[in-house]
Amino acid sequence: MKKAIFYLVLVFGALMFLYPFLWMITASLVPESDISSFSIIPSTISFNSYTQMFDKIPIGRALLNSILVASSVTAGVLVFGSMVGYALSRLEFKGRNLIFYVIIFTMTLPFQITLIPQYIIMVKLGWIDTYLALIVPYLMNALSIIMFRQYFKSIPQDLIDAARIDGCTELGIIFRILWPNAIPALVTVGIITFMASWNEVLWPLIVIRDEELMTMPQLVTLFVLGGRAESQLGVKLASATILALPIVLAYLFFQKYFIQSMASTGIKE
Amino acid sequence: MKKKVVPYLLVSPYIIHFLIFIAFPVIFSIVLTFHKWNIISPMEYTGFANYIRLFQDTLFLKSIINTLIFLVIHIPLQIIVALFLAEVLNQKIFLRGFFRAAFFLPVVVSGVVVTILWQQLYGFDTGLLNKILVTLGFGKVGWLIDPKIAMPSIAIMATWKNVGLYIVLFLVGLQTVPKHYYEAADLEGATHWQKFFKITLPMINPTIFLVVILSTVGGFSLFIEPYILTGGGPLNSTLSAVLYIYKQAFFYYHMGYSATLGLFFALIILSVVIIQKKFIEREV
Structure with missing residues (x-):
């Protein structure tokens, strides 16, 4: 009962x-x-709603933009995050603790402070309406550094010493010795970063005006809000479906990893 | 020599990124608060004018209150629903993985999709929710057009979107409760609810606090939902603080004033989170 x-x-x-x-x-x-x-x-x-939508907005281009931006950001976060995480966990140098505390501090800093000045930096650099504006500010991420630092701490020192004796460079140690032993950390950081980048919409709304450079969430948002959907519900929903599809497909295949990754960090978007 | 340089080379990308995208913006935003600037013409020093304006700006006050209303509805609702579903899922359940995956689906989907969907569900004449209410013999509800109900509607939608994540967090928490506590309670003849309130709830307190902190920080950045659903209306009842900051900067090009609002609002967020952390450290 x-x-x-x-x-x-x-x-x-x-x-x-x-x-x-x-x-x-x-x-x-x-x-x-x-x-x-x-x-x-x-x-x-x-398929009328879909053909109409494809006629009205460059959604295929937006899909490619989204893939380009999210992949570049994820690759950057994995590479730079593990470099910094390695230095902080395995190397001795002056200022190491200071850098660690700065990273922790930046995690508590609300983005509302830096939003407007960051936009102005983009204007001054001439990055408005470029991919650089969508990618570069996201290449470094405090949470991923902390996660790599934690994970690399658990890998035995013998492994690193042996590689050094064999003449491995520090970069070689990170990418050839530590990475193969840190797959769970790479998967977690990778999924979270990719998803966050894929779903980001406030920042693109600020720095991108050119439709050809828009990522999918921004293009769909402006399409639905602007007059071009001509209050045709089917067309709006078709654009929303296309926006949801890639991440839902990825989720269906790697469901377990999505849930584990996000639960272990408590991060939503 | 080489050994000394290598660590600095490895951390240098972070330091460069930190200086350009965090340290400089924070300092620059403080400078901006003392200026009037529309980006095109040169900056104009205005002293404390932005701060004086901020404290007289009733719309900003309203946007903060709106954000707090959102949090006050969203957080308890989220905890109750997530805890309830996690408790049910924590039984020996057939197809448990399927149910967990279903509840989690909205978490991975873009907030834009969720908002477009709920715009339809909340429709006054054609929306599914009102059709169900009418079929059951109730009157229609102005989900997005009644100023008193619009923000609670957004809070319900946000709960639907995020609750899956918190179900999973609570499931992890529930599994840390030692089984023999329940066995002992069974021997004493405790009911399901007694066990829940006397054993489960106290044991998963840390998870509840984690959920409170995470959803507070998330809730303070409420933006895309009202931006798409209502544009901040009706009668500014869903104008969130971030949406107001965004509008000041990118509708009116009041960069200095917008930076002032951002700085002030960030200080509010920091103090709320610090108070929560203090409270939690005392409790746990």
């Missing part, structure tokens, strides 16, 4: 979380006049 109530709660809960997404996909796939406010079974399939 008690079990039955549990299952009832869970099924109802799952329905509440999945239904809106299923409805969105259905509504994007039926003719505009057939969109109902609840049905998730398409009456007839029509």
Whole structure:
């Protein structure tokens, strides 16, 4: 009896979380006049909303932009994060503790302070409407440094000493000795960074005006808010579906890693 | 020699990044608060004018209160729903992985998608929620058009989006509670609810506090939801502080004033988080 109530709660809960997404996909796939406010079974399939959307906005280009930006940011965070994390955990040098405390301090700093000055730096550097504005400010991330520092601490010193005796450089130690032994840390930092970059929308809204350079969340936001969707619901929902699709597909395949990564850091966007 | 230089070379990307994107902006934002500037014409020194304006700006005050209203509804709601679903999921459940994955789905999806979806759910005449209410014999609710209800509506939506993450955090917390506590309680004939309130809740206090801190910091940056859903309306009832700072800078080009608002608001966030941390350290 008690079990039955549990299952009832869970099924109802799952329905509440999945239904809106299923409805969105259905509504994007039926003719505009057939969109109902609840049905998730398409009456007839029509790709009209999608063809219209592709005509109106460069969504394919935005997809490529999003992939370029999120991949560059993730690669940068992994490389630089492990370099700094390695130095902080395994090398002795003056100022090491100072740098560590500065990193911790920056984690508590709300982004509202730096938002406007960072925009002005972008203007002064001439980076407005360039990929640089979307990528460079995100290449370094305090949380990832801390995570690599923690993880590298757990790797045996013998491994590093042996590599040094074999004449391995410090960079070689990081990327050829530590990386293969730090896959969980790389996966966690990689997933969180990629997702955060993929879903970021406030910063692109500030630094990008040129439609050809927009990432997907920004393009979809402006499309839905601006007049160009011409209050056609199907077209709006088609753009939202395309925006959700890549990350949902990745989530379906690597679900376990997504959940573990995000739970271990407590980070949402 | 080489040994001494290498560590500094390794940390140099961080130092350069820190100087350009954190240290300089923080200092520059303080300088900006004493100036009037629209980016195009030269900066004009105005002394404390921005600060005086800030303390007379009732709309800014309203945007802070709106953000606090959002937090006060969102955080407890999130904890109750997440704890409840985590407690149910923590039983021996068939298809547990599926349910967990379903609850987690909105967490990974862009806030833009979630907001577009809920705009439809919240529609006054055609929205699913009002259709259900009418079918059940209730009246329609002005989810996004009633100034009293619009912010709670956004808080409900944000809970729907984030709760999956907190379910997982609570599941981890629940698994740390030693099994023999429950076994002992069973021998005493305790009910399910007694066990929950007397054993589970005190044991997972640290997780609850973690959730409070995380959702406070997240909630203070509320922006894209009201930006898409309501534009801050109706009657500025969903104008969040970040949305107001954004509008001052990029609608009106009041860079100096916007920086002042940002600095002031960041100090509010820092003090709230510090107070929470102090409180938590005393409790745990």
